[in-house]
Amino acid sequence: MYKSATRSFPVYDSLRQAIIEQALKPGVKLPEDSIGETFGVSRTTVRNALVRLDAEGLVDLQPNRGASVAVPTIEEAHDIFEMRQCLEREVMQRLCAMDPKPIVKALRAHLAEENKYLHVDTTRSIRLAGEFHILLAELTGSKILANYVNEIVSRCSLIMARFAQAHSAKCGLDEHTEIIAAIADRDAERAIARMHRHLHGVQDRALLKPDDAEKNNVSDILARYVTPND
Incomplete structure (x- = not known):
């Protein structure tokens, strides 16, 4: 239990950093299973991080629809x-x-x-x-x-x-x-x-521009934010 709770922080920190650095763009889907595999943690741990980011307005977490990077109006x-x-x-x-x-x-x-x-x-x-x-x-x-x-x-x-x-x-x-x-x-x-x-x-x-058509793989992006846990 304690280990699982503490492991959610590296996931939260990495997701937050990737969003702030604009590596993860607004609207990008954040699948719990892919993120969990990238960081070697459970989906529950990933969800805890996503809930926290949702409370901060950086992630949009919808019941039965999963999470995505928030898209501000x-x-x-x-x-x-x-x-x-x-x-x-x-x-x-x-x-x-x-x-x-x-x-x-x-x-x-x-x-x-x-x-x-x-x-x-x-x-x-x-x-x-x-x-x-x-x-x-x-x-x-x-x-x-x-x-x-x-x-x-x-x-x-x-x-x-x-x-x-x-x-x-x-x-x-x-x-x-x-x-x-x-x-x-x-x-x-x-x-x-x-x-x-x-x-x-x-x-x-901050002027409106067309959505970027480039699609990036979330796992590939987040792999740059994984810190070895020895």
């Missing part, structure tokens, strides 16, 4: 971005009221990772761009705020996979640099303005 996309503006405004206000030295040090280290993979690994670049915002929230020291930002950033990644015409990592990197500079100066008004502009830029890039 354009209306949901606008609503989520509006809520994200509110959350990240609060993050900026809190960080600018704190000692900037440890905050800026952590953010610049993350920025170096973003720059490292900018033209090398698109999937990792996408993930690191989102994790920058999660790190900002974590640095406030508020677990509740960090959890909300974590969830909404993940859902924005899903929205970008569904609607965005292109991932513009270079724009994001430059904007992240400006945000760090404002925090370093403890200039809340400037930090909020830079974040507001940054998120609007991300939202503006």
Whole structure:
């Protein structure tokens, strides 16, 4: 029992990462048996992970129809971005009221990772761009705020996979640099303005496009996310 419960976390983490990195696209079916075979776990373990992802809005789990990666509507996309503006405004206000030295040090280290993979690994670049915002929230020291930002950033990644015409990592990197500079100066008004502009830029890039006709095998995709369990 205990082993089965703990093994659901690697499945959850891997599925979540594959969705955030846009390897698993919106609408892709997530068959429990194939996922279980890929990770060497039971269907019950896989279902536990899918139920958790369904609660976070990343997976659509329907009775008697199985699970698939959630397909957000354009209306949901606008609503989520509006809520994200509110959350990240609060993050900026809190960080600018704190000692900037440890905050800026952590953010610049993350920025170096973003720059490292900018033209090398698109999937990792996408993930690191989102994790920058999660790190900002974590640095406030508020677990509740960090959890909300974590969830909404993940859902924005899903929205970008569904609607965005292109991932513009270079724009994001430059904007992240400006945000760090404002925090370093403890200039809340400037930090909020830079974040507001940054998120609007991300939202503006989320333009409707035709569905990708390419069909990928879920097992092949998830095999890249399996971690040896020795």
